[in-house]
Structure formats: C-alpha cells, structure tokens
Amino acid sequence: MQEKTKLLEAIAGTNRGLLATEADRVAILSAVEQLEDHNPHPHPLQFQALLDGNWRLLYTTSRGILGLDRFPLIQLGQIYQYLDLINGKLYNVAEIEGLPLLEALVVVGASFEAVSDRRVEVKFERSIIGLQRWLNYQNPTQFVQALELGKKFFPIDFSLDRRESMGWLEITYLDEDLRIGRGNEGNVFILAKEA
Template identity: 30%
Template sequence: MASLSHLNQQLLSTNTLPFTPLNSTPSISPPTIGFRSKSFGRPIVASADVSRRVVYVHAVTSDDEWGPDRDVPYAGVAVAVEEKPVETETDKLKKALVDSFYGTDRGLKASSETRAEIVELISQLEAKNPTPAPTDALTLLNGKWILVYTSFAGLFPLLSSGTLPLVKVEEISQTIDSEAFTVQNSVRFAGPLTTTSISTNAKFEVRSPKRVQIKFDEGIIGTPQLTDSLEIPENVEFLGQRIDLTPFKGILTSVQNTASSVVRTISNQPPLKFPISNNKAQSWLLTTYLDEELRISRGDGGGVFVLIKEGSSLLTNQRN
C-alpha cells in the first residue's frame, strides 16, 4: 500500500490543476484547504482556494489506505468557481463622481466647492478614458443617456422651471441611434394632473475621432398625459391654519370626473411636430470619456455634460 507522501508526489507529477498536498504547508498565498472523501466507490482529494472560492477535485487512481486502484482515469475538475470582482481605480472615480452630484439638481444647485470637486473628478476620468476615439465606437454611443449633471448655463432656466410650484423636471435625456445617425434630446415635465415632454430631433455627422456635428431639424411637443384620478386629502395647512376639505368633497369629485373625461380626449391626440429651419440650429459635441455606462461630453457653449446609460447601476444609485 502506497504511503500518503508517495501519493502526494504522484498527484503533483500527474495533475495539471492547482493542488496542495495534504501533509504539507502551502508555500504560496492565498491559503488552501484540503479534505478527503469517498464518492461512487472512488477516493476523492480536493483542495479549495479560499480567496477565489474555487474547489478542485481529483480522483486517486493508485492503491492507498482508502482502497485498491479502480483503474478509472479521472482528470481534475473545477467544481465551483466564483471570481470576486475587483474594483478598479476607474470604478472608484465613477462612483465618487456620481456621489458628488447629490443635492445639486443636475448642477443647478451646486456650490462652488462642489463644482471644483466635480471638475477634478471629471479631469481624472478623462485621463483614464478607455475609448480614445468615441466616434469609432458608435455602438457604445448608441442608446438612451440620462443627464445627471451639467455646467452649461443655457440649461439652468429650464432646470429652474422645476423649482416652480407644482412643476417638476422629471428627466432630461439624449437618445442616439448610431445606425441612422440621429439624436433626440428630450425633457419630461410633471405636474399635479399631467406629464408632458418637449423633444428635438437632429442628425449628426462625424467630424473627428471625438467630435460630432449636430443639426436640429424638428421639434416635438408631446401629448399631455393627465392623471386619471386625484388624491383628495382630508385637510390641508395654509398659512399655519388647518383647513377641512370635507365640505368640498363633492365639488372636488366633480372636478376629478371632468379631468378623467379630458384624459380620454387629449391622450388620443398625436404629438405636435414643427420644423426647425434656422441655419443656426446646430452645434458640435466633443466626447471626452466613454464606456458602457458613463459618458462625459463638452459642447460648443463651453459646458460639460455627464450622462449615464439607461439601466446602469450608476443611475440606480444616483440621487439628486
């Protein structure tokens, strides 16, 4: 009967997968765990790489203290593999950038200190740009991108409209079709009874590895979508006084029924489209960072735009 040390030597010389002898101390990290068992009448020796959570299984094919040789060839098999993702420096920078947008309302309410921090993080990401020629990787540009931050002052009046009572800018997005070479910019508004959107359609041309020229040709005012019902509170506070709305329930219910009727009428109407024929209705856009989920662009007005691809976990965790 072969000794245990003889068995380890044989396994080390015949197996190609990583293996740690049972009667020796591993000389390399990460640490491993060895164990022995029987399976289907055949001895099994396994070792586990703890840090990578990988278990290797080997059949013993020589006589030892567990039994005679079964003469069944059995190669090493990786039973379970679970690679722990490694967070890169770029991943950390992206998360830090998104976190810095908190409370800025897409840049409208950003303080000078916050803007300085954002500029620094953007500069560091641009230095690590994995796509140095974005216009040669149009498939990455393809899709819907959600604006999460801008320093472009031309957008601030639009963002300020979201601070008005009962009005909110729900989303600003840009949808790129890389096959048709089209761009649609869209803003979605929400009120107490309705949501609507204003969009512009444009064509773009590639002018350099990083720059595209955009020409707008059509504007669209979306059909208002009214809420089908109203939440009527029991009371409201006004100038420190609590006002009971119970006596007005009947009137408010009548208004609700009228609004529902308007919904069925307006929602069936097509959106309003109008041509944009102004020769000055064009601009260029320079993309300075691009990967599968984050895009940083600079416009001819001097502003910077940070956009996240729809469906990205960065967008899920992003808070304004």
C-alpha cells in the same frame, strides 16, 4: 475605478446640476478632468454598440437645460438623450413634472455628422412641446420610435432653422455605463446608459 467613483460622489445630491454650488461645480469639473485622463475608449465614435441607445442625464452645466426647471408649478423630471450612430440622429427628451395630468415633454431632434473620432457636428432640426398624455408618451424609446416613423405631433411640433441651430459635441469619456461630453458653449454633460 477610483476616479469614476469620485466623480459620481461629487455629482450626487446636485439634482443634475440644479442644486450645485460654485464650489460643487469646481470640484465636479476637477473630477471630470481626472476621469477624462483615464478614458478607456479615446476614440469613442468607433464604439457604436456602447454609444447607441438611451442615456439619462446625471449632471450638466447647461443653463438651457437647467432653465427648464425655473417655471412656476413645474419641475424638471428625467432628461434623456437617444443616440443612433448609423443614422446620425439624436433626440433630447426632457420630462416636465407638474400638476397631475399636466406632465409635459420637451423634445429636440437633431442630425449629426462625425468630424473626428471624438467630435460630432450637430444640426438641430425639430422641436416638440406638449403634454405627455396628449403625445401618448410612455418612455423615451417608444417616443423616439414614433418620431423615426415620421409621426407628427400637435399642437407644437415645428422645424428649427438649421443655420442658427448648429453646434458640436465632443465625447471625452466613454465606458459601458457612463459618458461625458463637452459642448461648443463650454457645457459639460454626464450621462448614464439606460438598460
């Protein structure tokens, strides 16, 4: 599909949005809107098999996510979102790279509830921050499985105040390997399905 190729070319070289100029952002948003017009699954929440699993972030406009790269001596590694439609759970997993043996992890867990066939209300419930080796981190799937089994991680594993940690996400495009979402703060998220 020509629109999908155009979008992927537009985000190439932007390092998930970290290197995007204002002109890049305008071109990417235009390409997103064109692809959204060709959404093969306009009711994405009906397609559990497509949605469930790990998704790797390709591009975002979220300053909260991109801001993780602004600390000295570290840089933002891969970012994943794990979705479990049946249980209404999602986990955002950000790998932080830095000095050897000091690679870190920032994880936010949330529950969600469908409010339409495209939109979910999200309630952020838990945050975990720590060194990957202390957390025994190997990959997002393994880590999420440990979380789902109720494992607690130290030193920083805390609950979030649900009243102040709510939002929504609307899935505006979904195919077998690409998902586009728009959040309540006006952010755009483009993710690729992990095998």
